[in-house]
Amino acid sequence: MKKSYQSSIVGLSLSNQIISITITGDFMILFMSQILGFSDLQNSWLITMLPIIALVRIPLSYLMRRKNLLDLMRWSVLSKLCLIAILVVIPYERVTFSIYTVFLVLYQITVELGFGLTWNPLILLVTEEKSRAKFLSHLGLFQLVTSFYTLLISFYIGKELTSFHYRCLLGIALVSLILQFILLKQLQTDYHLFQNHQETGRMDWQVLKKQIWYHLRILLLDSLILYITLTINVLYMVQVLHLSAKLVSLYSSMSLLGNVLALALAGPCFEKRRSLFFTILLVMTGCEILLIFFLPHDATSYTVFWSIGWGVLNGAIGALWGLYISLVKHQAASPNPFTIWNIYQGIAYLVSVLVFYLSGNLVHLSSSSSEFDPYRLVLIACLSICILVCLRILYKRKTGLK
Incomplete structure (x- = not known):
């Protein structure tokens, strides 16, 4: 029964990726920089504001x-x-910083809902524990479409x-939302499967505390x-390196391609050959360090090969670490995962706010200095x-430590 719903989940994931890239992702940066000015x-303040x-x-996790x-998704x-x-029809010359801020606030609330x-x-509902890693890996492979x-x-x-x-990209996003309606209709056939059965009594704060402490190292790694x-x-590419929209978009597509290739080639190793999985991750991380170290500081020396290399490595590293982090989270599922996960995620957002704020200021410092590049x-x-985390995991697996 669960497998029959997995295709709908894949479709929801793909359509959501297309929408996210346009509204709150890479194309949003280009929209704010090159159209809204x-x-x-x-730009960095708005990006920091999203978390x-x-x-x-x-x-919302308590109220809902x-x-x-399915009702939450539909709303x-x-x-x-x-x-x-509204964003499709409104004249962009009238979109001020305040107006766009209000739009992003309202949009992000709907995303969280x-x-x-x-x-x-x-x-958790449509997968079984023994096959969850395989499904998450396959789910990432479908990002080839987004790439x-x-x-x-x-x-x-x-x-x-x-x-x-x-506006054309926004039109595609609208079509993707209509597709989500259709996919949710397919899941509607087993409506009660997707009901939250959480108890309405007092929150078990001891369980919550245990969950949060268990995830602390994952939270730091996730950051x-x-x-x-x-x-x-x-x-950073737009403001510091002054790259064209074409090179930035190429980086984004190569990042998604790296995501897919990593999950296809290294993802299956996670279950049966985990040491090989982390060895591959170690090598790729080292390669990205070298690439960023030698990355050109100006647009004239920056070619498509840098966008391809950085994008593929960045996407691959994000995908494999993301797979590891997701599985650790799901393995720690509590009796009331709806509230536990979302409160934990709220704490993670607080940390991500600091990360976004720091990175935005570092980009500003890098753009105002011709010699010093703190962001890099x-x-x-x-x-x-x-790399140190990879080495620690490999050492623990070799010595049999937990």
Whole structure:
């Protein structure tokens, strides 16, 4: 029965990726920089603000604890349809920083109401523990579609993103939302399977405390990966390296391609040959450190090969660490995962706010200095810590330590 719903979950994931890239992802950076004309500080502030808005997940997880997961998804899709439709028709010359801030606040709340609250519980419901790693790995493979999509967009856009280009992307996002409605209708046949059966009594704070402490090391690791694979990488390319929209879009598509290739080649090793999995991750992380160290400091020396190399390595590292982190989270599932996961995620968002704020300021410092590049140095430092984590895991597996 669970396998019959997995194709719908894959479709929901793919459509959500396309929407996210356009509204709150890489194309949003280009939209703010090249169409709305926001400064690098304004851009970094808006990017930093998104995790802060996502903290609404904490009260929402309590208020919606007895609602059906499909209903939450449906309300979210309807709200996003309305907001994106407004962004399609509004003249962009009238979009001020304040207006766009309000739009992002409302949009992020709708995201948290849907995918934010329901995604982990949905995965738990439609997969079994013994096959969950395989499903998550296969789910990542379907990002090849998103990679191909962004690659086509990079050739379509050219050097600069225009208002017409972005409205076309918003139109595709609207079609993706309609597709989500259809997929949710397919899941509707077993409506009661997706009901939250959480108890309405007092929260077991001892269980919550145990869960949070168990995830503390994962939270710290997740923060490092967040900085490495950050959307602000795109802001760094635009504001510091002064790259064209075509090269930035190529980086985004190659990042998704690296994500897919990593899950296809190294993902299957996670279950049966975990030492090989972390060895591959160790080598790729070392390669990215070398690439970033020798990355050109100006657009004239930056070619498509740098976008391809950085994108593929960055996507691969993010995918494999993401697979490891996701499985650890699911293995620690509690009797009431809906609230436990979302409160934990709220704490993770607080940490991510600091990461976004730090990275945004580092980009600003890098853009104002011709000799010193703090953003790149911190990026290398985070990758170096990931190498140490890999070595520690490999050592523990070799010696049999837990």
